[in-house]
Amino acid sequence: MAPSVADAYQGQGLGRLLMERTIELARRLGRRRMLLLGGAQADNARAIALYRRLGFTAAGRFEQPRGAPN
Ligand SMILES: CC(C)(COP(=O)(O)OP(=O)(O)OC[C@H]1O[C@@H](n2cnc3c(N)ncnc32)[C@H](O)[C@@H]1OP(=O)(O)O)[C@@H](O)C(=O)NCCC(=O)NCCS
Structure with missing residues (x-):
């Protein structure tokens, strides 16, 4: 799922x-x-702020096939 x-x-x-x-x-x-598991795109400030506020922390980084950083 992706929260939307x-x-x-x-x-x-x-x-x-x-x-x-x-x-x-x-x-x-x-x-x-x-x-x-799907991460959040590095430029998705709102999603990242939400996840951090809820206590999630970054476990790593990866790139999608077209190169977008997550
Ligand atoms: C990501 C998403 C689910 C967040 O839901 P939302 O209802 O917009 O978020 P909320 O109103 O609950 O705000 C969440 C937090 O982000 C912060 N925030 C809001 N707009 C922001 C912005 N433009 N930049 C940074 N932070 C922001 C809020 O301050 C809030 O933090 P707080 O609770 O500490 O005040 C929603 O924006 C969305 O559906 N986006 C498109 C799909 C998507 O990107 N899904 C996530 C994929 S990883």
Whole structure:
């Protein structure tokens, strides 16, 4: 999955709410760690700010086939 909020509704706290609910669900299922396997594109400041605020940290870097840094 990739968290997505429709353009007109971004920046109003919905992404944060979605991620908090997802993390809570994982916790209830007994999961203790969560990995954002697909990463985030390096220029996606909003997504990176959201993930950091929720406690995620960067585990590494990789490039997509066309060279975009993640
Ligand atoms: C990424 C996405 C899910 C975030 O959802 P959102 O509803 O826009 O985000 P929120 O309003 O919950 O804000 C999340 C945080 O980003 C911060 N933020 C908002 N706009 C920002 C910007 N332009 N630059 C940096 N940080 C920003 C907010 O301050 C907030 O932090 P806070 O909770 O500490 O105040 C949404 O923007 C989206 O769907 N983007 C397109 C798809 C995408 O990129 N998905 C992620 C793929 S990795």
